[in-house]
Amino acid sequence: MSNIAYIPGDGIGEEVTRQGIKVLNYFNDLHQLGLKFEKFDLGAERYLKTGDILPDDVLNKLETFDAIYLGAVGDPRVEPGILEKGILLKLRFYFDQYINLRPIKLYKEEFCPLKGKKLQDIDFTVVRENTEGIYAGVGGFLKKDTPDEIATQEMISTRKGVDRIIKYAFEYAREFGKEPKLTVCDKSNVLTYAHNLWQRAFKEMGQNYQDVKQDHFLVDAITMKMVRNPEIFDVVVTCNIFGDIITDLGAEIQGGMGMAVSGNINPDSISMFEPVHGSAPDIAGQNIANPLAAVLAAAMMLRQLGESRLADQTEKAVVTALENNMITSDIGGELSTDQVGDYLVKTLKSNE
């Protein structure tokens, strides 16, 4: 039995995750998975009404769940950063979700903005460190609001933190890798402290994974390579901020936010799964938002809960929807958000 905390959040969050829940409920009934959902209203509405972002009692309650399924947070009425930091980053840090897993996978050739790339050319995974680096929140101001102002922001890498993410990435490459190969991405030629630690950690950990090919790219060079030769990547491990940047680039080469998924994982605690896209307030409530990323996030959650077979089936259904153009208008179809969800469940049924 698994208890799932369900946070639809803002904007299109509710609409798109509803389709993920449809798929999860279908499996639940069919296979008696014992999934239970409880909905939490966090996001702009609550914040604007009560001033609460993520109150302690909600945090304490969330601790009793097995996983979190999140839609999107963000609202034009709220200053940018408040909800993202107060909910998304807060949960990542509170539950020590040190792994941010971001598959970069092209599902349909015509989605790709790059010339001449085939499906198999864009199929790798970024493993992003998710709890430290320059996201630590450490820093300050000196002489604020004067011409002599100085602001500092600390990038902090701990050996423990870097070791565990690199180890996870090696294990991941070994288990799921096509080759398997692990590429570390850093800026060690300039960040001679924080990324010197990364370099040493990678080399030492690599000794235990001689069966995994090992490669290195500087962050500037990797953006070029991702555009020119994405086929050379299998698994990429990197720090928090560089992971943030290159996974968005990755989302774009896999066809845009419509398909991009993010797992915030702590293998020993509560993991959180979300589509990468935002709350898209401009199209919220119109039943036209693309739910595929939310459904793929549900699939990733299934995998984390030990249901790999059902995760595979879900991904296969998404591919079928794409092949048959049973998709929303943003990616070239004509269906509503709900219709896409229904089609996916129908496809799963007929594949049974």
Add this chain to the structure above:
Amino acid sequence: MSNIAYIPGDGIGEEVTRQGIKVLNYFNDLHQLGLKFEKFDLGAERYLKTGDILPDDVLNKLETFDAIYLGAVGDPRVEPGILEKGILLKLRFYFDQYINLRPIKLYKEEFCPLKGKKLQDIDFTVVRENTEGIYAGVGGFLKKDTPDEIATQEMISTRKGVDRIIKYAFEYAREFGKEPKLTVCDKSNVLTYAHNLWQRAFKEMGQNYQDVKQDHFLVDAITMKMVRNPEIFDVVVTCNIFGDIITDLGAEIQGGMGMAVSGNINPDSISMFEPVHGSAPDIAGQNIANPLAAVLAAAMMLRQLGESRLADQTEKAVVTALENNMITSDIGGELSTDQVGDYLVKTLKSNE
């Protein structure tokens, strides 16, 4: 009269800058510009022989010049980072070259890795802060080489440093902008100290430039936008590390390192101009390296020295070479490095 310090550096550096010098000498003779070149042997050879990277007496001597024309540094026999930091970064910091100017311009449609982009779609300039941020070199280790090790790396933004680069970028947009529009790229939703300062500085400076459209992108989102809709950019201003990353991505969408140019500028002191590509030791000495970026760097130097008309003529000659396929094999031609240089001079002559 202008004295140019000429640092060919390592690998292909000498071959490619020789073509830039050819062009400069041609103009020099024709227009009596009074350019004088003095060559400085810095780079791997000298370092390996003497241990010197950039000795003080060389630095002192460089101070007497008007500009520096640099090829490339880096050699497989030298640990990565040593020469880049000891020469490139050292010069940027020593001469306080706080502006890193990187035009992102597509010169030939077929060079572009993106689908459906025309020449005019990829034509913007990144203005990168070049003397602070996380490049400050400030940081340290605690409990080094133990499992409890912590490494820190400080991102330092000063109001003075951020103000001056944003001001330059606004002025640049006003003078050269197509629209004109200035986009600031940061991660202010997470870097609540360093990039909060950036946000405030941008907004305040923007008051003085109401005629310049003003826009903002988070660094992760801008990588997507650069791939999807590069046509929306005119001038982009950003911090040191994000500039490093997005200008490499920019180089790729403009057709790869073969065309990318970098100006390290201090309007009141000595500026340095270089092709972005590395020393490419694998093809060094074969007279096959592509000299166009080095020639475009020479053009940028001419512009900085007040010779805009000659800079324009040089860029036009490069376009002619591309149109007539009078280029090296890496970008689809059959000429040698030297032949490209000769062709450019011939073209300039016939355009006279």
